Amino acid sequence: MPSPPPVPVVGGGIAGVACARALAAAGRPVRVLDRGRRPGGRMASRTLHDRVVDLGASYLTAEEGSPFAEVVAGWVGRGLARPWTDTFAVAGPDGVRGTRRGPLRYGAPGGLRSLVADLADGLEVEQGRTVEDVAPGPRLDGEPAPAVVLAMPDPQARRLLDPPTAAALLDDRPWLPALAVVLGWETRRWPADLHGAFVHDDPAVEWVADDGDRRGDGAPVLVAHSTPDLAAAHLEDPGAAAGPVAAAVTRALGIDGPPAWTAVHRWTFARPARPREEPFGLVDGIGACGDGWSAPSRVQSAWTSGTALGRALA
Numbered sequence: 001m002p003s004p005p006p007v008p009v010v011g012g013g014i015a016g017v018a019c020a021r022a023l024a025a026a027g028r029p030v031r032v033l034d035r036g037r038r039p040g041g042r043m044a045s046r047t048l049h050d051r052v053v054d055l056g057a058s059y060l061t062a063e064e065g066s067p068f069a070e071v072v073a074g075w076v077g078r079g080l081a082r083p084w085t086d087t088f089a090v091a092g093p094d095g096v097r098g099t100r101r102g103p104l105r106y107g108a109p110g111g112l113r114s115l116v117a118d119l120a121d122g123l124e125v126e127q128g129r130t131v132e133d134v135a136p137g138p139r140l141d142g143e144p145a146p147a148v149v150l151a152m153p154d155p156q157a158r159r160l161l162d163p164p165t166a167a168a169l170l171d172d173r174p175w176l177p178a179l180a181v182v183l184g185w186e187t188r189r190w191p192a193d194l195h196g197a198f199v200h201d202d203p204a205v206e207w208v209a210d211d212g213d214r215r216g217d218g219a220p221v222l223v224a225h226s227t228p229d230l231a232a233a234h235l236e237d238p239g240a241a242a243g244p245v246a247a248a249v250t251r252a253l254g255i256d257g258p259p260a261w262t263a264v265h266r267w268t269f270a271r272p273a274r275p276r277e278e279p280f281g282l283v284d285g286i287g288a289c290g291d292g293w294s295a296p297s298r299v300q301s302a303w304t305s306g307t308a309l310g311r312a313l314a
């Protein structure tokens with residue numbers, strides 16, 4: 001008997017790859033289609049000044065005893081992920097005010113994208129493929145498919161669907177933008193135990209990560225995430241946000257002198273304003289998963305949502 005056609009999973013972020021793995025584990029042929037050059041989505045890492053920098057998610061968390069904790073333990077065991085810290089600084093616009101403890105955060109020496117690439121190992125993945133249309137049937141770019149998975153932010157999924165299907169599967173809840181601003185110095189100019197800082201009450205910056213610390217090479221590189229308001233004002237000219245963000249970071253962390261270099265990455269749809277509690281959406285063979293589901297929005301939710309949808313379709 002000929003094998004059935006593969007289920008197309010649109011989106012090669014962690015949700016799409018987790019969904020594809022769950023389908024493949026159940027013996028279903030599956031194919032991931034992603035418009036980027038490499039898998040990863042918002043777990044993005046880019047080489048800047050000869051080293052990898054994380055530009056999207058800052059770290060992973062994994063609830064103790066959860067299935068995702070087993071996946072993370074596997075990555076740690078193979079040296080792909082590393083426990084980072086459970087403590088970050090808390091700063092205001094004019095300086096550090098204290099510290100805050102929370103769950104253990106994990107980083108990846110090779111960048112968080114390397115974890116998605118590892119999860120995708122052995123799956124059929126087509127990179128550089130932008131899907132244009134998903135229609136009832138279901139059909140993907142005019143071709144019939146046994147089912148279609150949309151593993152991406154809602155606004156990106158809605159663009160592919162006709163209005164009635166979009167309304168049945170998704171809603172028009174807002175997603176917030178962010179800018180990731182990479183700040184590099186010649187030498188480290190902040191305390192070794194900083195790790196990262198939540199910045200409160202600042203109009204430009206809400207979070208700063210020590211990229212050298214989380215990745216384990218000690219490089220003098222910070223990555224700041226802007227407030228949604230600053231990002232919204234700079235979606236057309238993200239580079240112009242580098243100056244205000246660098247000034248806000250040096251002030252908040254008490255760093256002496258401006259960075260030697262900067263780079264800016266725009267995330268038009270960084271996170272949902274209100275993620276759903278439901279694990280995924282599924283209407284007439286068209287499924288939706290990702291961090292818009294399985295609240296709160298984070299890497300673990302995206303993996304959980306994708307895995308649940310893959311099992312349901314299988």
Ligand SMILES: Cc1cc2nc3c(=O)[nH]c(=O)nc-3n(C[C@H](O)[C@H](O)[C@H](O)COP(=O)(O)OP(=O)(O)OC[C@H]3O[C@@H](n4cnc5c(N)ncnc54)[C@H](O)[C@@H]3O)c2cc1C
Pocket residue numbers: 010011012013014015016033034035036039040041042043055056057058059060061129130131132151152153156160178179180225267269270271289290291292297298299300302
């Ligand atoms: C700035 C920032 C900071 C964050 N910090 C953290 C953090 O510290 N900890 C944490 O747990 N989470 C964090 N997150 C959230 C985390 O990154 C996401 O929850 C997770 O990566 C979402 O994965 P996903 O697979 O659902 O979506 P995505 O990673 O967005 O994947 C969607 C994929 O779909 C592809 N795609 C879209 N449209 C099409 C199309 N038409 N055709 C083909 N492919 C398409 C895209 O190329 C992309 O690869 C952060 C996110 C951002 C942006």
